[in-house]
Amino acid sequence: MIFKALNTLGQYLILMGRVLSKPERLRVTMKQYLKEMSQLGVNSIGIVLLISFFIGAVICIQIKLNIQSPWMPRFATGYTTREIMLLEFSSSIMCLILAGKVGSNIASELGTMRVTQQIDALEIMGINSANFLILPKILALVTMIPILVTFSIFAGIIGAYATTFSGSVINAEDLTFGFQYSFTEWFVWCGIIKSLFFAFIISSVSAFFGYTVNGGSIEVGKASTNAVVCSSILILFSDIFLTQLLTK
């Protein structure tokens, strides 16, 4: 078990060594980079906005209903909703969701390219296939995820505001005061910094599982599942370390 894990880690590091080398043709890599930004990032905006909007609204309602007490200040709901969105949901939980969407996409795409010999075709041409295929994906996701995190924060806050129109849960003044109360700009940066690490984990781990597929369609499916599971676990572990490191 330990030997297998170390072997996989070794293979991953060797692959990353190949990925993080100088591109053959910068122009072609840039073209790929823009394409991947669209495919992995821009195409995820919709789901990020949708989930964040509803989660923001639900967090706001749950907090208001569950911590409502004469001893609690009225702005506590807005304050707590903001902190949850900034510190955990928009960075960590959103990246877990994206690990499912983007991670499986990367692993299945590369896995299919492997089993249909498209990667072999690149190698025969004398192209560093790992660098050509994986580097643009990593760069694109590292570029796009902080943007998605920012969108998620805003969508969550808008979602929370939406609850003020839906009934008598909370009024807009209390919510606004809570959102503005004791605001620490660093927390926004914490979320963005964490998301950069998570973006690297999602793209590189998923690419590793896809690129090293050996077999047919069943193995591509397995690689896709493994990519999501492994990326999610790594995100959760690194979240603990990063949170401790960034909030000291």
Place this chain on the structure above:
Amino acid sequence: MIELKSIYKSFEDKDVLKDISTQFQDGITNLIIGQSGSGKTVLMKCIVGLLVPEKGEILYDNRNFLAMNKKNKILLRREMGMIFQSAALFDSMTVLENIMFPLDMFSKDTLRDRIKRAKFCLDRVNLMDAQNKYPDEISGGMQKRVAIARAIALQPKYLFCDEPNSGLDPKTSLVIDELIHDITTEYNMTTIINTHDMNSVMGIGDSIIFICDGMKEWQGNKDEIFTATDKRLNDFIFASDLFRKVKDVETHHAE
């Protein structure tokens, strides 16, 4: 010319290639034939460098491929073109983009010249009408022809074809065979074709090696194959009624 000297390759305990030595000449179609699992695909993967043999030498015009450093291997690979069994076209690119791809990566020509070259290759395989289509929008035979066009885009010195007729009907197979043969002569390439299609053997087998159980069992050409006395080769070649009848007619005709 490509020369193999005592190639050995094994996977775990199983010896897949045992002491294979041969030469593949320029300007003719060199066929590697053998049953499924005989080791011909492994041999081709060793020749192009996708697998590394345990022992032996692979000489590309007297340049030892296995002894080369990484940089020289990459440079040599740019002299190779390969047609895969599955065509291996990039499915996110159109037909024209697929052919443009090696040119975009390695050619220093202007965009106009690259497009001109890609269109020339496309015209050579009679697929000008399909230039804006994606690989999944064209037939298997057309995909193979696009793969040929992509393989010759950089005018390679060495062309490798791994079962180019796999999954194609006899008529389309004939078109592909003729195309590969014509291109080989036209560019004076060293072409190696991996096949178990007997129509290809009879049609374009300028030079043939027969692999059996990982060893070179027989070497000759399409004319010699009818009179070969090797039992394993005969069992393989004349496995079907059709070819047994063809042999009878040929033998009768010779008498």
